[in-house]
Amino acid sequence: DQQVKQNSPSLSVQEGRISILNCDYTNSMFDYFLWYKKYPAEGPTFLISISSIKDKNEDGRFTVFLNKSAKHLSLHIVPSQPGDSAVYFCAASEALTGANNLFFGTGTRLTVIP
């Protein structure tokens, strides 16, 4: 059973607007969450992360929000740029166990329209 879910396979947004990508998880032991971006013919690249002791982490145009009670996190990109068009993967791990195995969602393809 999939422990990390991204229910929207695709999202289209106008340039300059906000992009919101969502992710849900089922394992309450997850305490570290990451977002990766993937361009075609490249491996995923790390974007931003958040630990369960926080509910928000911001890095430039990218902000990740964590709602532990709902087991939900989201990635906000504002303003969106055409170069942000890629597949975005949400990932989670049980950092407390000392292992850093990541569980990934299926990804959301973001298209930013100029």
Added chain:
Amino acid sequence: ETGVTQTPRHLVMGMTNKKSLKCEQHLGHNAMYWYKQSAKKPLELMFVYNFKEQTENNSVPSRFSPECPNSSHLFLHLHTLQPEDSALYLCASSQGASSGRVYNEQFFGPGTRLTVL
């Protein structure tokens, strides 16, 4: 070379062939991973090596055989594969896991696109 490199980038093989995928990381990391990405599926963790010791084998068939000769190199030996093994195989590395809380992002290579005929 920087980051995580993988060779070959593309591989076509028959079901009776034996081939190997190679991964090399230049980041000074101590943990390395193999993932499989099939169409419309999440990345599936296959193997984890921590300080050259295999710490995870995620119920992977024996026709996939990993090898980690040192903390910078990781191989995936392939033999008698099936067409359903066709996928993108990604290698990643990170700081090694140890006791206590670990917050380490993984850095990925570009992947090997494998096609089994």
